[in-house]
Amino acid sequence: MKVTKLSSDYANKISELCNQELDQLYLLGTAYQSPKLSNYLKFICEEKLEEFYGVKDGDELVAVIQYRKPDSYLHINHMVVTSSHQGLGLGKKLLFWAFKQAELSNLDVSLDVDLINKKAFDWYLASGFKVASETKxxxxxxxxxxxxxxxxxxxxxxxxxxxxxxxxxxxxxxxxxxxxxxxxxxxxxxxxxxxxxxxxxxxxxxxxxxxxxxxxxxxxxxxxxxxxxxxxxxxxx
Structure with missing residues (x-):
């Protein structure tokens, strides 16, 4: 399974994957809580406002990473792996893909993680990230x-x-x-x-x-x- 760029045709599948796997409280106050999420995803894909890459298992979209490039960073907004395919290294595959894109543009990589998600927090620390700020x-x-x-x-x-x-x-x-x-x-x-x-x-x-x-x-x-x-x-x- 390889990482491929996702076009706006995948907006509905990206929307379904995010709503299925991301905690709804985590999504509060963001466009990702909107019932019209697929419209939003299609728009930002078509306008190239943010980049979407994913991994497919046959015809099934099983992992997605979304990032943008503000100023001197490549910022990862969301990274999602479906429950049925977790533990197969797909998250690491997507993360290293983002690292490669950042290196090509000489950019640092940034992201936000919910501190209550200790597993993800520790995983990012082990992947070379350092704590830069805190928002409550x-x-x-x-x-x-x-x-x-x-x-x-x-x-x-x-x-x-x-x-x-x-x-x-x-x-x-x-x-x-x-x-x-x-x-x-x-x-x-x-x-x-x-x-x-x-x-x-x-x-x-x-x-x-x-x-x-x-x-x-x-x-x-x-x-x-x-x-x-x-x-x-x-x-x-």
Whole structure:
């Protein structure tokens, strides 16, 4: 089984593999949670915004790696191997493929890994990565009886891909990234005061994804899910 570049024709299969193998909580606040994921994948494949490579077993797509090249890095967004083919070295095959692409462009390789996934964290350390940064994320479950209207700023994205930049009517100064179904990623807030959180609880019916460092201690302890994302870098020089 060899690594091959995947065209936009594989968007549905990539979508199915990601939704099947990636933890849904891990996907919260990203386009990967959208029910229109295949539309998004097809778009970024066709526009060559990100690269997709995969491994097939006959006609079955069994492993995928997705990366982009911002600035001086090759950044791995996702790497997925179907459960039935784990333990066969396919993850290492995809990772070494990415290393080769990075070397051709003289780029370091970066990725983020959920610290709770200790097996993956240790595997990346053993593969030559070093810890570069740490980001804490929490998810709050907001259940307003009378939710405020969500205002979508890019309705074309919402129609095509199921996600959009948005704000909440009546709440000034708060900007969100909205992902179907019913998930809001709060942007650009370094500190959330209790009165602002009270307004959010009154205004939103759904899930709120927020930087944990912005939350008061009492709210942090009430979050339904906490995770620490570790930014890792493998120097290729």
């Amino acid at each position: 994320t929490s998810i709050l479950d907001l259940k307003s009886q009378n939710p405020n209207t969500i205002v979508y700023h890019d309705k074309e994205n919402l129609a095509n891909f199921g996600f959009s930049n948005a704000n909440i009517e009546g709440l000034e100064g708060l900007s969100f990234y909205f992902v179907e179904p019913n998930t809001l990623l709060l942007k650009n807030i370094t500190k959330l005061e209790n009165d602002t959180l009270d307004k959010l609880y009154d205004a939103v019916n759904g899930l709120l994804v927020v930087n944990s460092d912005a939350l008061p201690e009492n709210t942090l302890s009430a979050s339904i899910y906490n995770k620490v994302m570790i930014g890792m870098v493998k120097p290729m020089n």
